[in-house]
Amino acid sequence: IKDGGTGDLQIRAANFKLNNAEYTTTMLEAYVGGAVSLWYNNASKLATTATGIDVTGSVVADGLTVQNDGGTEQIIVANNTAGSNAAPEYADVHFQGYAGRDTARVRGANYSSSTTGGALIIETAAFNTTNGTGLKPRIKIDYLGDVSFYEDTGSTAKMVWSASAEQLDISGAGGLTVDAG
Numbered sequence: 001i002k003d004g005g006t007g008d009l010q011i012r013a014a015n016f017k018l019n020n021a022e023y024t025t026t027m028l029e030a031y032v033g034g035a036v037s038l039w040y041n042n043a044s045k046l047a048t049t050a051t052g053i054d055v056t057g058s059v060v061a062d063g064l065t066v067q068n069d070g071g072t073e074q075i076i077v078a079n080n081t082a083g084s085n086a087a088p089e090y091a092d093v094h095f096q097g098y099a100g101r102d103t104a105r106v107r108g109a110n111y112s113s114s115t116t117g118g119a120l121i122i123e124t125a126a127f128n129t130t131n132g133t134g135l136k137p138r139i140k141i142d143y144l145g146d147v148s149f150y151e152d153t154g155s156t157a158k159m160v161w162s163a164s165a166e167q168l169d170i171s172g173a174g175g176l177t178v179d180a181g
Helices: none
Strands: 017-020 027-031 034-042 043-048 052-056 091-097 102-110 118-125 138-144 147-150 157-162 165-168 177-178
Touching: none
Parallel strands: none
Antiparallel strands: 017 027, 027 034, 034 043, 043 052, 091 102, 102 118, 118 138, 138 147, 147 157, 157 165, 165 177
16 A cells, blocks of 8 residues: 555544554554554554553653643552562662663562551662662661661661661660660
């Protein structure tokens, strides 16, 4: 099919499907009402829906702006893989710099088998004492309300607020324990 003119090539149909010549690979589907799917290797990768778009796979972009003029702006990061106490579920947001290196990461973790358990772990290289060796934890807030602050290597919590004991522990040289009671 070739349109030699300057106008639009129009194909009229109730639904439109584009397949390879052997009709073994779907490339595009479009349906009345607006549903459109783009396919790669016989799998839908980008689809329009009544509420927006669905992407299956990774999205590579040079920027992202989330704007909702009618209310609260939000980005939801979900990990739908079931975990266990031994293998917690994570949903991560990574901020990457040069060569894909993480410059900061915010991780939501479910350390409990119940739906109420979870933790927020904030890791950042902004406070990294050695350049280029990877991210080091700085703050951990768990689902029970305990808050831990880590030392320069990111391996040991040196200041911990225990919500259940209502107690602040500061360890290391000249450590201190303060009891709220």
